[in-house]
Amino acid sequence: MDGNTIRETFLRFFAERGHRRVPSSSLIPPPESGLLLANAGMNQFIPYFLGQAEPPYARATSAQKCFRANDIENVGHTARHMTFFEMLGNFSFGDYFKAEAIAWAYELITEGYGIDPERLWATVYREDDEAERAWVDGVGFPIERIVRRDRFDPQGESLNYWWTHAAGPAGPDSEIFVDRGPKYGPEGGPDVDEERFVEIWNLVFMQEEVDGDANIIHPLPSKNIDTGSGLERVATVLQDVDNAFETDLFRPLLEVAESLSGRSHGVDASTDVSLKVVAEHARATTFLIADGVQPSNEGRGYILRRMLRRVVSHARRLGIEGGVLHPLIAVVVAQMGEAYPELVENRAYIESVAEAEEERFGGTLRQGMALFEDAAGSLEQGGRFPGETAFRLHDTHGVPLELTSELAQERGLDVDVDTFQELLEDQRRRAKEAVKRQDMTGDALGEAVARMSGQEFVGYQRLDADTTIGGLIGPDGLLDVAPEGTQVRVLLPVTPFYAEGGGQIGDRGEIRTAGGRVRVTDTQPGPGGVHVHSGIVESGEVRMGDEALAEVDREAREATARSHTATHVVHWTLRHLLGDHARQAGSLVAPGRLRFDFSHHSPLGRDRLEEAEYTANSKLADDDAVRAYETTMDYARSQGATALFGEKYGDIVRVVEIGDYSRELCGGTHVPHTGRVAVVRVLHEASIGSGMRRIEALVGPDALRQINAEHRLLEEVAQALGAGDADQAPERARRAVDRIKQLESELGKLRRGDRAAVVDGLAAKAEPVGGATLLVSAVPGEDVNGVRELALVLRDGMERQGPAAVVLGTADDGAKLVAALTTSLVERGVTAKALLEPAARAIGGGAGGGKPHLAIAGGRNADALDQALGTVPARLAELLGASS
Numbered sequence: 001m002d003g004n005t006i007r008e009t010f011l012r013f014f015a016e017r018g019h020r021r022v023p024s025s026s027l028i029p030p031p032e033s034g035l036l037l038a039n040a041g042m043n044q045f046i047p048y049f050l051g052q053a054e055p056p057y058a059r060a061t062s063a064q065k066c067f068r069a070n071d072i073e074n075v076g077h078t079a080r081h082m083t084f085f086e087m088l089g090n091f092s093f094g095d096y097f098k099a100e101a102i103a104w105a106y107e108l109i110t111e112g113y114g115i116d117p118e119r120l121w122a123t124v125y126r127e128d129d130e131a132e133r134a135w136v137d138g139v140g141f142p143i144e145r146i147v148r149r150d151r152f153d154p155q156g157e158s159l160n161y162w163w164t165h166a167a168g169p170a171g172p173d174s175e176i177f178v179d180r181g182p183k184y185g186p187e188g189g190p191d192v193d194e195e196r197f198v199e200i201w202n203l204v205f206m207q208e209e210v211d212g213d214a215n216i217i218h219p220l221p222s223k224n225i226d227t228g229s230g231l232e233r234v235a236t237v238l239q240d241v242d243n244a245f246e247t248d249l250f251r252p253l254l255e256v257a258e259s260l261s262g263r264s265h266g267v268d269a270s271t272d273v274s275l276k277v278v279a280e281h282a283r284a285t286t287f288l289i290a291d292g293v294q295p296s297n298e299g300r301g302y303i304l305r306r307m308l309r310r311v312v313s314h315a316r317r318l319g320i321e322g323g324v325l326h327p328l329i330a331v332v333v334a335q336m337g338e339a340y341p342e343l344v345e346n347r348a349y350i351e352s353v354a355e356a357e358e359e360r361f362g363g364t365l366r367q368g369m370a371l372f373e374d375a376a377g378s379l380e381q382g383g384r385f386p387g388e389t390a391f392r393l394h395d396t397h398g399v400p401l402e403l404t405s406e407l408a409q410e411r412g413l414d415v416d417v418d419t420f421q422e423l424l425e426d427q428r429r430r431a432k433e434a435v436k437r438q439d440m441t442g443d444a445l446g447e448a449v450a451r452m453s454g455q456e457f458v459g460y461q462r463l464d465a466d467t468t469i470g471g472l473i474g475p476d477g478l479l480d481v482a483p484e485g486t487q488v489r490v491l492l493p494v495t496p497f498y499a500e501g502g503g504q505i506g507d508r509g510e511i512r513t514a515g516g517r518v519r520v521t522d523t524q525p526g527p528g529g530v531h532v533h534s535g536i537v538e539s540g541e542v543r544m545g546d547e548a549l550a551e552v553d554r555e556a557r558e559a560t561a562r563s564h565t566a567t568h569v570v571h572w573t574l575r576h577l578l579g580d581h582a583r584q585a586g587s588l589v590a591p592g593r594l595r596f597d598f599s600h601h602s603p604l605g606r607d608r609l610e611e612a613e614y615t616a617n618s619k620l621a622d623d624d625a626v627r628a629y630e631t632t633m634d635y636a637r638s639q640g641a642t643a644l645f646g647e648k649y650g651d652i653v654r655v656v657e658i659g660d661y662s663r664e665l666c667g668g669t670h671v672p673h674t675g676r677v678a679v680v681r682v683l684h685e686a687s688i689g690s691g692m693r694r695i696e697a698l699v700g701p702d703a704l705r706q707i708n709a710e711h712r713l714l715e716e717v718a719q720a721l722g723a724g725d726a727d728q729a730p731e732r733a734r735r736a737v738d739r740i741k742q743l744e745s746e747l748g749k750l751r752r753g754d755r756a757a758v759v760d761g762l763a764a765k766a767e768p769v770g771g772a773t774l775l776v777s778a779v780p781g782e783d784v785n786g787v788r789e790l791a792l793v794l795r796d797g798m799e800r801q802g803p804a805a806v807v808l809g810t811a812d813d814g815a816k817l818v819a820a821l822t823t824s825l826v827e828r829g830v831t832a833k834a835l836l837e838p839a840a841r842a843i844g845g846g847a848g849g850g851k852p853h854l855a856i857a858g859g860r861n862a863d864a865l866d867q868a869l870g871t872v873p874a875r876l877a878e879l880l881g882a883s884s
Contacts, residue, residue, distance in 0.1 A: 006231060278318070459497060845859030
């Protein structure tokens with residue numbers, strides 16, 4: 001099965017058993033989860049498990065987007081580590097419990113997936129007799145392949161107890177493993193080797209609430225089921241490949257990386273690492289951006305930025321000099337857009353964010369390469385490249401150690417990896433202590449603000465200012481001097497840098513002194529509204545009291561100002577067209593783009609969205625003046641000024657007026673006339689929650705670039721359809737679609753006729769054996785699902801003739817066998833599994849699995865298919881003789 005089929009098979013199986021199909025929640029989890037990113041399918045159901053909310057359904061099933069950031073550095077170096085994965089799950093909220101969860105899991109694995117039950121192992125919590133009975137008595141699972149385990153291993157990692165690694169719902173579990181064969185490790189089950197015996201499903205019996213250290217607090221209001229089956233692992237097993245990167249879920253992405261680099265996967269271990277990193281991280285970052293994560297220097301944004309930079313670094317290592325993210329994102333959207341429509345809806349935005357970060361990091365990486373050349377140029381061949389420099393390349397410029405080592409080897413140099421690792425471990429230790437230091441650094445910032453005694457913001461009037469270094473805070477507190485490479489927060493008594501607020505991102509730029517330069521990557525509000533400049537000392541050193549020139553990135557600021565003015569015009573437009581209820585509920589204002597959240601009960605629809613875009617651009621074209629002034633809150637209200645949701649205001653407020661139609665309380669930066677915005681291009685509009693909508697748009701030159709891209713696409717479509725004029729393309733496309741549907745209908749009729757003929761032809765081969773009727777045949781060109789369908793149709797047709805059996809085989813990725821028996825034959829003591837045993841051994845597989853009426857077996861030896869089928873008549877005679 002390919003990945004999409006596995007996903008659909010799982011969801012359909014549980015939907016047929018009364019489960020509501022629930023869409024995946026965002027990778028950004030609800031606040032009550034205590035998580036940075038969603039790491040399990042149950043995250044969105046936490047309130048139901050805890051009894052905090054009444055579930056709208058008793059049973060649910062989902063394919064959930066999940067992310068585990070602690071695996072970033074392992075990606076590419078192992079066969080199974082990945083950051084983003086899909087978790088297939090079924091859930092019960094006080095409805096069914098262990099027996100049903102285990103029985104359904106076994107049924108889906110053996111019948112739906114067709115995995116031989118002889119390959120399965122199960123683990124249960126050491127004290128969970130109920131779960132063991134459900135396995136042994138409920139589904140007939142052999143007790144010798146059930147392993148009892150403790151809650152946690154000696155290192156504190158979960159064994160047969162599951163929790164979110166935060167305070168919340170938890171419970172004992174039962175895990176299902178598949179034996180991948182001796183090629184992957186020794187005998188003995190999952191306690192011996194979890195590479196050979198790979199876990200594909202975890203059934204959690206969610207019955208307790210735990211604290212942040214996994215200590216049980218009390219039972220949950222009801223006993224629940226929460227299961228998780230990693231799609232990538234199931235695909236690895238069903239597609240019979242060594243690891244997830246060889247499945248269809250990753251292979252198309254690897255092929256893009258191979259095509260761009262001219263390298264092949266499986267030839268060189270070092271190359272394989274980079275190809276896997278590029279493929280896996282591209283998929284993960286596409287999903288993160290689609291769910292609203294933005295590259296930044298903290299939290300989720302830092303994870304995204306780090307991964308995007310790893311993609312670019314490893315692409316350069318593979319020799320890819322141009323952009324790599326755009327074609328990779330296209331593959332992710334094409335491959336997974338049907339299951340996750342937000343990828344399709346947000347494609348342009350995803351590409352914009354990713355490519356901007358790729359371009360930005362390209363410059364940083366070039367600086368890193370210059371640093372490498374400086375350091376390497378002073379060393380003789382056979383020398384040792386400093387670990388400190390390798391770490392600085394990694395930490396400051398995002399250059400992975402592997403790339404530094406490869407570049408060094410090309411020059412005959414050896415990298416001091418020990419020092420690098422020491423510095424890396426020290427950084428990790430300090431990162432773990434960061435939370436403990438937070439209060440201290442907060443106090444340091446407060447002390448620095450108090451010492452400076454005030455700040456003047458001049459960023460509305462100009463983009464540079466002569467000033468002094470009024471405060472310097474490092475990772476561990478106040479500094480008198482910050483040497484090159486130090487992450488710092490800088491306070492300036494006079495600053496032109498706008499601090500993030502009202503949806504507008506903080507300014508970036510430079511602070512230069514006679515002795516050094518700070519690259520400002522973000523500006524945030526601090527205590528008392530002081531603007532705090534975050535960045536890194538890129539060269540020299542910066543000292544307290546140094547005279548300085550603070551200079552904002554002019555291009556970024558101007559693009560942001562265009563976006564902010566456009567946001568106000570869009571806000572007015574929506575209220576004008578939809579009504580006063582369409583009020584701003586949040587926004588993101590960034591260079592060249594905007595995101596605008598507003599309250600509205602239903603989708604706008606294409607016509608209304610086009611009308612909104614036209615109206616907004618018409619107002620921009622009027623070239624109205626944009627004026628800003630400060631006044632009292634009471635006067636602003638009397639003039640009808642709009643306040644933003646969630647913002648806090650003092651007695652004196654800043655009002656931004658556009659023409660005679662828009663008046664809002666706003667502290668952001670704007671263009672002087674609307675004509676400077678040029679144009680707004682709405683990308684899409686979608687729901688972000690009950691009664692809440694979101695519009696995303698590009699502004700100015702970015703919008704024009706998008707319009708040109710859309711125009712080129714239309715021309716290419718028209719050309720492909722043979723339309724002389726783009727206006728003719730829609731009608732040509734409709735005619736082409738109608739013709740395709742007609743041909744598909746005709747083809748379907750032919751195929752149904754062919755299938756009927758195949759059934760009739762096979763049925764004629766049936767022969768009597770020991771008082772029963774037996775049909776044995778190979779079915780060339782069919783996959784195992786097609787063979788199973790044929791076997792069932794033939795069996796049902798033979799039911800009227802009395803006891804009967806159908807055994808069909810196909811050479812589909814090895815050999816596959818399907819046996820289907822009538823009820824009357826089963827009543828004579830014959831089972832499908834027993835009937836297939838000799839045939840399964842002949843093709844190199846185990847005994848077939850399934851129910852008495854139906855079994856499926858598989859093996860690698862396709863050449864032995866005819867020999868295997870030849871054993872069936874004698875086996876049926878033997879079983880009938882034994883039963884009589």
